[in-house]
Amino acid sequence: MYMTISRPERDSDSVASFAAGLRELRLGAGDPKLLALSERTGVSKTVLSEAFLGRKLPTERTVAKLVEEFGGDRTAWVSRRAALDPRYGAASVAVTAPAAAEVPNPGRRFSLVQTLLIAAVAAVVAVGGTSLFWAGQVGKTAAVIEAPELAAGP
Known part of the structure; x- marks a missing residue:
């Protein structure tokens, strides 16, 4: 009746069929409530609800915890x-996917090289500004030491 417990692989797999398999595992384990599963697995x-609904792929950790709880083949x-x-x-994606330059990625504004370049410029500006500040402070101190009559007051 629960053939997917021992053989979770499928020829044409999807996130939805993966979730259906997880639901079958859950039924085979007595259909525990989400609260109980959460307490036992730490997820x-x-x-857990998202994993069983199949809207998105659960993390490896979530899958491992669930399958171990249900007594399935964790590795498979x-x-x-x-x-x-x-x-x-x-x-498998590389054959059908467009070139990386053609795929827009609005969530990422800068490449790694650009980020490192920005960080380097910021560091140079910070060091230069700090150096100029301290050079000015040392110059003021030197002027006070060279003209003690001005520093002592009237």
Whole structure:
């Protein structure tokens, strides 16, 4: 009845079918309530709910905790999850995805090189400004030492 417990891999997998498999595992384990699962796994109820709904791929940690709790094959489920993660499936995505220059990324404003260049310029400006400030302070102190009659007052 619960064939997906022993064989979580599927030929055409998706986040929705992955979540359906997790729901089947949960049913096979007696359909525990989210609060009880949260207490036993240390994963929040919200994250658990999202994992079972299939709107987005749960983290590896969440999958591992759930599968261990349900008595499933942790290695197989974590591998299946990794195959669905676009960060790990780069080889299959590279063939069909447009070039990196064509993909807009509005969440990232600067490249790593640009960020490092900005940091270097900021450091130079900070060091230069600090040096000028202290040079001015030392110049004032030297003027007081050279003209003690002005420093002593009338």
